[in-house]
Amino acid sequence: MSRIRATAVGAVTASLALAATACGGGSSTGGGSNDSPKTLTYWASNQGASIQVDKKVLQPELDKFEKKTGIKVKLEVVPWSDLLNRIMAATTSGQGPDVLNIGNTWSASLQATGALLPWDAKQFDKIGGKDRFVSSALGSAGPEGKDPAAVPLYSMSYALYYNKKMFKDAGISKPPTTWDEVVADGKKISKNGKWGLGAEGSNLSNNIHQIFVMAKQRGADWFTADGKPDFTSDGAVAAVKQYVDLMAKDKIIAPGNAEYAQNQSLSDFSKGKTAMVLWQAAASTFKSQGMSEDDYGVVPAPVQSGAPGTGNQVNSMVAGINIAVFKNTKNADGATKFVKFMTSDEESKLLNKTYGSIPPVKAAQNDPAFESATTGVLKDTLAKSAAPLPQVAEESQFETAVGTAVKELFADAANGKAVTTESVKAALTKAQQSMPNK
Known part of the structure; x- marks a missing residue:
């Protein structure tokens, strides 16, 4: 939800240089340096009341994914005040996570850097197809006419x-x-x-x-x-x-x-x-x-x-969080499997229910939890009176x-x-x- 950019989409600034330093030169935190096919790094955005709350929500799901696939996911929950700076620094240094959350309003800007894996029809087929997702959520995943660089994860208004x-x-x-x-x-x-x-x-x-x-x-x-x-x-x-x-x-x-x-x-x-x-x-x-x-x-x-x-x-605005894969990950197959897991019907229901957001996955919206007085307002707004920020x-x-x-x-x-x-x-x-x- 904030902040600063890089050469691919603008001028380099002192703040960005500091952010790049803070990201580190690249040992275990960088997707580009992750040689283990059984390990992924994941930058999650802070969705709950605190970073600790997010860790409590997400870690059991990551453990479930590891049990299912044998792939361990190293989680870092990044506060919104740092997230865009960290991502933009990663796009210039090449030292990013394997998988990351992005605010959907950043989709076009991050897509322009070329650092994220494009989701073409073949890539979408690996997670069950593009038509699983609500069209308004896909509309905030990148410019019209281009393959999006991320997949909708949580929808909000x-x-x-x-x-x-x-x-x-x-x-x-x-x-x-x-x-x-x-x-x-x-x-x-x-x-x-x-x-x-x-x-x-x-x-x-x-x-x-x-x-x-x-x-x-x-x-x-x-x-x-x-x-x-x-x-x-x-x-x-x-x-x-x-x-x-x-x-x-x-x-x-x-x-x-x-x-x-x-x-x-x-x-x-x-x-x-x-x-x-x-x-x-x-x-x-x-x-x-x-x-x-x-x-x-x-x-x-x-x-x-x-x-x-x-x-x-x-x-x-059409609010939401998308999940993306860093293009230079050395575990693209594992990263895709993780995106498939996180956007599965079951996980989409569970995570959006926990965070009080709306699933961008059509089948997951059928759960009665998304018809409550609170979530019903959000769902209705997304359907009738929300607009995407400029892509x-x-x-x-x-x-x-x-x-x-x-x-x-x-x-x-x-x-x-x-x-x-x-x-x-x-x-x-x-x-x-x-x-x-x-």
Whole structure:
């Protein structure tokens, strides 16, 4: 969910050089140096409330795979704050894992590096065929017309989670469906140390997810039809200002949220400090933090007016995690078997049920668990009112450049500095100028 890139998709930066150093020069962590056909390295993204939670979830499944195939999987759960940096460093050094999770919004950017194994029809046949997967999930696995470089693993959408008791105490009888209602409800709640809405102001990808949707609701995109950055349109500027104004003008987001980058807003929600949070598949995190499902409700994320639907009524990006194989793995057969195992009907049901996400595998969606009040909202949103982020090679630079601009605007808001249309446009102009020339 964040960060920085490499020569294949942009200029090398000091941050990337540091990330490459942190990845190591390549002993046991690199797929390219793994000579054992009976061992795989796997970088998993942090899906649960903590890295330790993910290890507890995944290790029994990896043990099951080893018992079935004789192939041992060495697991590393990588926090979102490091994941893209680590992956991009691996693509330039050639020292990556055998198998890795990627945020689906990065698919086109990582595909452009050429470092990931393409999933053509023959490769898909090895895991049961392409038609096993939901089309919207495949649509976020790379640019249209090209073989994807990853396979859908977990599907998610954003929803609005709200604290039932805090709403009742504030005299609010029903959850909001529009942004105006979010602001109105948030103002009734934001007093005496309580806040209406949580945000992750320093989480670059989360910033992008929110403003992408708000711009879509105004009919604005972040790239032109021929793939050029278009960050300063009226709709894009208005979207960023509306989002930052939730703290700057409406004052329903705590100023401290400007520094949040890794699930702190979920913790505040679980503790009853914040009444609402926009998140993708948060149920498992709330449960691990001691919150009962009876304590909160889940409704579709807000739109500008009316109800979520097609066109400008988009209320979520198509969120999700894809699983990929590093092209220079010395165990391509074992890595493919592992992807087949992780995306099997049984594992897709089990893992998505555990994480509160939606299986991108069609057959796995038949489980009643995915028709609950919580997951039903996510499933319905993915089917009716979610849109994929731009599938362009520069998408990861977009997340860094514009996500950082929003982060800096949140910092201004937290420090009492005015956030104006002019200052937003200036920040987005700077972000656009930092993009690589095509």
